[in-house]
Amino acid sequence: KRHLLEAADLDRADATLVLDTAAQIDQALAGREVKKLPTLRGRTVVNLFYEDSTRTRISFELAAKRLSADVLNFSAKGSSVSKGESLKDTALTLEAMGSDAIVVRHSASGAPHRLATWVRGSVVNAGDGTHEHPTQALLDSYTIRHRLGRLEGVRVAVVGDVLHSRVARSNVRLLHTLGAEVTLVAPPTLLPVGVGSWPAEVSYDLDAVLPKADVVMMLRVQAERMNASYFPSAREYSRRYGLDARRMGALGDDAIVMHPGPMNRGMEIAAEVADSARSTIVEQVGNGVSVRMAVLYLLLGGAPS
Ligand code: CP
Numbered sequence: 001k002r003h004l005l006e007a008a009d010l011d012r013a014d015a016t017l018v019l020d021t022a023a024q025i026d027q028a029l030a031g032r033e034v035k036k037l038p039t040l041r042g043r044t045v046v047n048l049f050y051e052d053s054t055r056t057r058i059s060f061e062l063a064a065k066r067l068s069a070d071v072l073n074f075s076a077k078g079s080s081v082s083k084g085e086s087l088k089d090t091a092l093t094l095e096a097m098g099s100d101a102i103v104v105r106h107s108a109s110g111a112p113h114r115l116a117t118w119v120r121g122s123v124v125n126a127g128d129g130t131h132e133h134p135t136q137a138l139l140d141s142y143t144i145r146h147r148l149g150r151l152e153g154v155r156v157a158v159v160g161d162v163l164h165s166r167v168a169r170s171n172v173r174l175l176h177t178l179g180a181e182v183t184l185v186a187p188p189t190l191l192p193v194g195v196g197s198w199p200a201e202v203s204y205d206l207d208a209v210l211p212k213a214d215v216v217m218m219l220r221v222q223a224e225r226m227n228a229s230y231f232p233s234a235r236e237y238s239r240r241y242g243l244d245a246r247r248m249g250a251l252g253d254d255a256i257v258m259h260p261g262p263m264n265r266g267m268e269i270a271a272e273v274a275d276s277a278r279s280t281i282v283e284q285v286g287n288g289v290s291v292r293m294a295v296l297y298l299l300l301g302g303a304p305s
Contacts, residue, residue, distance in 0.1 A: 003116045003123045004295055006132040007173035015177055019142050021294035022287070029066070037293075040069035043300050046099040048091070049126070050076040050106045055261055055285055056126045056135070060103045063292035069300075072099065087111060088118050095119050101300055104128075122299045130164050130225075136260050137170035139291040141178055143284050144215055147256050152179035157209045158200070159185040160219035160241055160268050163192050167260045168219055172200050185209050187241065206241055210250040217258040218243055218269045234267055244270040248278065256280050 001009065010018070029035045045064040049057050057073070064071045074094065076082075081090060091102060101122040104112050109129030116123040127133040145151050156175055162168045162184050175182050176199035183201040184191065195202060203209050210216065221237065243257065251257075257269075257278045265271045274281060 002299065003112075004134055004299065005112050005116060005123065005125045007134045007137050007170040007177070009134070010138075010174065010177065012177050012179075015138070015141070015174060018138055018291065018294050018298060019145060021298060022138075022142055022290040023146075025293050025297070026290045036066050036068060038068050039297055040064065040067040040300055043100045044070045044072065044098050045101045045103060045296060045300075046072045046074055046094045047126075048074045048094065048102050048104045050081070050087075050104075050111075051127065053105055053126070055288060056105065056133075059285070059288040060124075060126065060135075060292050060296075062289050063296055066289070067293055067296055069100075069296070072097075087115065091115050091119050095121060101296065124295060124299070127166055129166065130169075131166050132170045133166040133260075134170045134174070135288070135292055135295055136167050137174040138295070139284055139288040140167075140171055140217065140258060140260070141174055141180075142287050142291050143258065143280050144180070144256070146287070147280060147283075148214060148254065151175070154180045154214045155212055156180050156182050156215040156217060157185050157206075157213040158182055158217045158219065159206060159209075159243070161190050161221045162186045162195070162219065163190045164222040164225045165219045171217065172198050176200070183209055183213070185241070187237075206243075206247065207250065210247060211252070213251065213255055215256055215258060216243060216251065217260075218263075220260070220262060221264055221268050223264070238267055242268055242270065243273050245272050245276075248273050248276065251278070258284060261285065 047057055047060055061071050099121055103124045103126050104115055105126040106128050109131035111128050112123050112125040125134055158168050172182050183203055185203050185206050259269055259281050263269055
């Protein structure tokens with residue numbers, strides 16, 4: 001495969017290969033003082049970010065550097081995008097300078113797919129609008145498998161602002177591919193039209209779902225995209241759909257709590273839950289580097305073309 005544009009690009013064997021490769025990379029680098037492999041020496045990876053990011057941009061940069069690739073970080077702010085340069089011309093410019101892979105985040109759903117038709121190198125989707133964020137789903141599956149030892153039959157509750165969440169879309173698809181059982185929990189106004197065709201159950205009742213969940217994945221309330229007609233009050237949202245210490249007490253002994261970040265502490269997740277022993281939030285960030293190394297290695301590995 002040349003690109004990673006959405007979770008559906010990966011069948012079960014592909015996704016398992018990414019997770020196994022990330023685990024091998026973790027093993028190979030464990031205990032090493034210099035956490036670097038020579039695999040992508042001579043290759044160039046461009047991080048092309050039209051939207052803000054902390055975790056994804058930095059972990060892709062670190063992943064590429066740990067594989068010995070050259071890395072260029074492009075931020076739309078401060079570039080010729082402000083003079084009206086298009087995504088296509090920007091990408092062709094970067095490719096003319098020798099990029100082998102473009103890691104792209106864009107506010108427009110489908111932008112990475114368009115990009116993939118214009119460039120010869122690989123394109124990796126680092127989040128496009130409300131559409132998909134496939135490497136987030138891969139690092140989430142990696143974290144679940146690492147913590148619980150399996151994905152087959154694991155019951156995952158994905159809770160909150162599903163409507164605006166590319167993380168939810170990628171996770172539902174990938175977790176289903178890997179044999180997990182997903183339940184989406186949200187108020188009806190924060191579920192997308194057509195959710196009935198997704199490979200997931202739907203519930204409006206968080207308290208009913210929690211005792212049966214092996215994993216609770218809280219989603220960020222995307223306040224910047226909210227409209228008062230479907231998000232009446234933060235306090236009411238938090239009361240019905242926030243994960244606080246009382247609700248966490250309803251979870252089974254081995255259940256874990258996840259969040260892709262950035263979090264709204266006190267809104268969808270209480271600080272004491274985010275900082276608890278059940279929380280894998282910091283672990284997810286660390287796993288993101290290994291999983292993104294695996295993705296870049298599998299897309300670009302081998303001699304320069
Ligand atoms: N989870 C995630 O995509 O975080 P960033 O927006 O900080 O990259």
